[in-house]
Amino acid sequence: MTHTVVAVGRQATFKDVAENMHEWRVSGMPVVEADGRVIGVVTEADLLAKEEYRDGVPNLNEPRERMERLLKSGALTAGEMMSTPAISVHQDARVTEAARIMAWKGVKRLPVVDGAGRLVGIVSRSDLLKVFLRSDEEIAEEIRQEVLGLLPDAAPTLRVQVDEGLATVRGTLDDRSLVPVAARLIRSVEGVVDVDFDLD
Numbered sequence: 001m002t003h004t005v006v007a008v009g010r011q012a013t014f015k016d017v018a019e020n021m022h023e024w025r026v027s028g029m030p031v032v033e034a035d036g037r038v039i040g041v042v043t044e045a046d047l048l049a050k051e052e053y054r055d056g057v058p059n060l061n062e063p064r065e066r067m068e069r070l071l072k073s074g075a076l077t078a079g080e081m082m083s084t085p086a087i088s089v090h091q092d093a094r095v096t097e098a099a100r101i102m103a104w105k106g107v108k109r110l111p112v113v114d115g116a117g118r119l120v121g122i123v124s125r126s127d128l129l130k131v132f133l134r135s136d137e138e139i140a141e142e143i144r145q146e147v148l149g150l151l152p153d154a155a156p157t158l159r160v161q162v163d164e165g166l167a168t169v170r171g172t173l174d175d176r177s178l179v180p181v182a183a184r185l186i187r188s189v190e191g192v193v194d195v196d197f198d199l200d
Helices: 014-024 044-052 064-073 094-103 126-133 135-152 178-187
Strands: 027-033 036-041 111-112 121-122 158-163 166-171 194-199
Touching: 014 027, 014 044, 027 121, 036 044, 036 111, 044 064, 064 194, 094 111, 094 126, 121 126, 135 166, 135 178, 166 178, 178 194
Parallel strands: 166 194
Antiparallel strands: 027 036, 111 121, 158 166
């Protein structure tokens, strides 16, 4: 995540929000209370609603989302234009969880919060993709320590190799019921693209 985060309070004016986005070259930012708790997110799309409805109003039979955008077009503060509740992720969450939330909710960035909901950082799609830049050897070593190490009887008989993010586990495993468990654990290692087993 990025620890330096530009955020605004709910009373920030429309122009303050626009200027901050321009100055910091961001397309969205968290809205926080005085104690740092994240209460919403405001994006360029929220700002653009004002321009979208400058020349008129939508037909009252239009979908609810369009009517919500019409309401945002009259917003004067961050609190009025933000999306709420804020979709965020806890600072201890794994990268896979953050990626899943982004995909399910269709968002490009997630505020990262502590146990009290206070802003500690922000994670973007590009941040999540960085896990795939890990070296194959670094990934393999984590699998050896964190996954195969959980299988004490099997660990000495198994070897792992990672090539372009594909983890291959070779060796002998007496209890084949452990294969799906090991596969799931290996896939959760950051940077793993997939896993294959070549067992005796």
